Amino acid sequence: MSVLTEASIDTISKxxxxxxxxxxxxISMGPHHPSTHGVFRMNIxxxxxxxxxxxxxxxxxxxxxxxxxENETYLGSMPYTDRxxxxxxxxxxxxxxxxxxxxxxxxxxxxxxxxxxxxxxxTRLQNHAGxxxxxLQDMGASGTPLMYAFREREKVLDLFxxxxxARMMCNYMRFGGCRCDLPDGWxxxxxxxxxxxxxxLDEFERLLRTNxxxxxxxxxxxxxxxxQAIAAGISGPMARASGVNYDLxxxxxxxxxxxxxxxxxxxxxxxxxxxxxxxxxEMRESIEILKQAMRDLPAGPIVDPxxxxxxxxPKAGEAYGRIEAPKGELGFxxxxxxGPNPYRYRVRPPSLINLTLLEExxxxxxxxxxxxxxxxxxIVLGEVDR
Amino acid sequence: xxxxxxxxxxxxxxxxxxxxILPNGSPSGxxxxxxxxxxxxxxxxxxxxxxxxxxxYCSNVxxxxxxxxxxxxxxKTKKLVDGVEKDVExxxxxxxxxxxxxxxxxxxxxxxxxxxxxxxRTEDRAERVHLPSLTPVWxxxxxxxxxxxxxxxxxxxxxxxxxxxxxWDSFTDFPMRKDYVDPDDYEYEPTAHDEVLxxxxxxxxxxxxxxEAEGAR
Numbered sequence: 001m002s003v004l005t006e007a008s009i010d011t012i013s014k015x016x017x018x019x020x021x022x023x024x025x026x027i028s029m030g031p032h033h034p035s036t037h038g039v040f041r042m043n044i045x046x047x048x049x050x051x052x053x054x055x056x057x058x059x060x061x062x063x064x065x066x067x068x069x070e071n072e073t074y075l076g077s078m079p080y081t082d083r084x085x086x087x088x089x090x091x092x093x094x095x096x097x098x099x100x101x102x103x104x105x106x107x108x109x110x111x112x113x114x115x116x117x118x119x120x121x122x123t124r125l126q127n128h129a130g131x132x133x134x135x136l137q138d139m140g141a142s143g144t145p146l147m148y149a150f151r152e153r154e155k156v157l158d159l160f161x162x163x164x165x166a167r168m169m170c171n172y173m174r175f176g177g178c179r180c181d182l183p184d185g186w187x188x189x190x191x192x193x194x195x196x197x198x199x200x201l202d203e204f205e206r207l208l209r210t211n212x213x214x215x216x217x218x219x220x221x222x223x224x225x226x227x228q229a230i231a232a233g234i235s236g237p238m239a240r241a242s243g244v245n246y247d248l249x250x251x252x253x254x255x256x257x258x259x260x261x262x263x264x265x266x267x268x269x270x271x272x273x274x275x276x277x278x279x280x281x282e283m284r285e286s287i288e289i290l291k292q293a294m295r296d297l298p299a300g301p302i303v304d305p306x307x308x309x310x311x312x313x314p315k316a317g318e319a320y321g322r323i324e325a326p327k328g329e330l331g332f333x334x335x336x337x338x339g340p341n342p343y344r345y346r347v348r349p350p351s352l353i354n355l356t357l358l359e360e361x362x363x364x365x366x367x368x369x370x371x372x373x374x375x376x377x378x379i380v381l382g383e384v385d386r
Numbered sequence: 387x388x389x390x391x392x393x394x395x396x397x398x399x400x401x402x403x404x405x406x407i408l409p410n411g412s413p414s415g416x417x418x419x420x421x422x423x424x425x426x427x428x429x430x431x432x433x434x435x436x437x438x439x440x441x442x443y444c445s446n447v448x449x450x451x452x453x454x455x456x457x458x459x460x461x462k463t464k465k466l467v468d469g470v471e472k473d474v475e476x477x478x479x480x481x482x483x484x485x486x487x488x489x490x491x492x493x494x495x496x497x498x499x500x501x502x503x504x505x506x507r508t509e510d511r512a513e514r515v516h517l518p519s520l521t522p523v524w525x526x527x528x529x530x531x532x533x534x535x536x537x538x539x540x541x542x543x544x545x546x547x548x549x550x551x552x553x554w555d556s557f558t559d560f561p562m563r564k565d566y567v568d569p570d571d572y573e574y575e576p577t578a579h580d581e582v583l584x585x586x587x588x589x590x591x592x593x594x595x596x597x598e599a600e601g602a603r
Contacts, residue, residue: 059552064537064561105413230442230495233526244495246443251498317412320446320491320501331446333491336412348446348491356528385552 022048027367031060035138035371038381042358042370049366054359058352061385069345074100074312077345079171084347085383086168087130090123090160091325093173098254099321099332100175104314106307111300112177113256117293118190119163119172120323121286125197126156127326128237128279128286131378135276136208138375139217145208152200155193162186175312176304187294194290201283209277218273222361222373225270232356236328237278238377242270248324255323260292275376313340327351327378347386351379389417392502395437400428408505418489418503423517426506427544430523433504439497444524446491447531449538451563452483453511484510486540488517490527508540511563519545537562 030041039060045053065084069077081096082089094116101108108116133149157167162183164170172179208214224234229242239246247264249257265281267274314336322331328350335344354377361373393405403425408418421429433441458479465474486508493500508515519542521527531542532551539560542548550557559566
């Protein structure tokens with residue numbers, strides 16, 4: 001953190017009792033602060049330890065993903081979507097594949113849909129496991145919770161590696177299906193991981209759920225009301241922690257999510273604690289979906305035989321496809337002019353839009369709370385800056 | 387959700403606005419509604435508060451660049467050539483585009499419907515690029531309209547904080563436009579080197595070529 005003296009301090013009215021209050025302090029937090037989980041900067045004005053102003057600064061990881069994709073073939077940008085939210089590459093692939101399938105009217109075979117659900121929910125498991133580990137680390141529970149969470153996350157990444165050849169940059173989906181079928185023994189391994197996951201969650205909750213420090217730090221901190229969340233377009237677990245009952249797996253029923261029985265956990269207070277608990281509860285529901293999908297997985301082709309990926313040119317038109325990614329609503333908006341590459345390619349990044357209320361959440365809080373509020377939003381800068 | 391119905395709802399409640407349904411040729415069937423910019427803000431607040439279903443969730447905001455494009459179509463007409471009637475092919479040239487477009491994808495949380503695709507167009511791509519900001523209606527447009535300004539150069543009137551989002555403040559161009567050419571060196575800054583080099587060359591010219599032993603001084 002470095003001290004900056006800029007004109008913006010003068011725009012904030014000083015407290016009346018001037019001899020009791022010190023000067024306002026403007027600090028620039030980031031872009032390399034460990035709590036920002038990437039390269040993200042906030043210009044913060046502090047009165048003592050209290051935040052009176054906060055402006056996020058974006059763009060440190062901007063490489064104009066959209067422009068690059070517009071100069072690339074449709075399939076050519078599939079591996080590049082891995083790099084958006086690099087924690088959850090499979091759900092990025094899925095959202096892009098879904099948008100192209102809507103644009104070109106491609107159907108997906110049964111087995112591929114099941115594989116998508118299985119890998120997608122595994123992605124949600126490892127994202128949420130990673131997040132709660134990071135969040136507790138940010139809160140000062142150094143080491144142990146993060147290591148416990150990463151131990152479980154690693155098991156899921158091993159599954160991805162066995163299936164796709166890569167732990168994080170999976171590049172797994174294709175238009176009309178998936179890239180490769182399950183290798184021998186994968187299902188047994190996956191069952192072991194999924195069946196062992198609730199034990200980890202129980203242990204993790206027993207460790208910290210009723211911890212006094214955790215509750216003191218998180219309850220009533222960084223509140224987002226239901227109305228605020230809807231107006232600001234907050235999506236995903238963060239919106240549901242504020243009581244917005246909107247899960248695209250239930251609303252759009254995309255893919256085959258209408259076949260599984262699962263519940264949508266909802267929070268009441270919209271504070272950091274609710275957002276933390278939301279991740280734990282969502283992991284339990286993901287495990288339910290995984291068990292059902294693994295039980296019902298049919299045999300058959302994994303790619304639509306009528307879709308030719310070589311020289312792929314959808315008819316002129318446009319489509320907006322969206323899925324419930326672990327971080328929120330991930331959408332792709334595509335316009336085709338009939339050519340081999342999209343005329344317009346747009347990513348609707350949930351991480352960026354969930355930051356809309358960052359200033360409102362942090363105002364009046366202590367400077368140390370910024371770290372956990374940001375941690376509870378769950379951002380990945382690859383997606384925020386694109 | 388029927389787009390025709392929503393159009394007539396808006397027309398009944400926002401007098402004087404001109405709306406147009408733009409068909410979408412893709413199997414997705416997401417047709418869009420083109421709104422004139424004078425009434426866009428009123429239409430938006432009607433869609434959020436008064437319409438049925440209420441579109442309270444603005445999910446996606448983005449821009450599209452449509453540069454001036456010439457389309458030539460061939461048409462056969464009969465003409466008298468040297469006293470004989472013949473079929474002559476004529477090329478008719480029409481132009482489209484030359485505007486920037488902003489697209490909003492709206493959803494209804496209560497009725498779980500959508501997307502309603504709302505579009506606005508600027509008058510051209512150079513000077514008259516002002517559009518009303520819909521951030522006062524949907525807060526979620528805040529960062530996204532800033533991004534459209536940053537990458538496409540649409541100026542949103544009434545936006546509370548219209549600054550560049552991803553590019554740095556001193557950047558002057560709009561990278562997502564189709565005719566954008568990126569600079570050879572993003573971080574070029576004039577240095578004193580050129581001036582020093584010029585002075586050295588003048589010095590050599592006055593003295594004649596420097597010998598090996600002397601070197602450049």
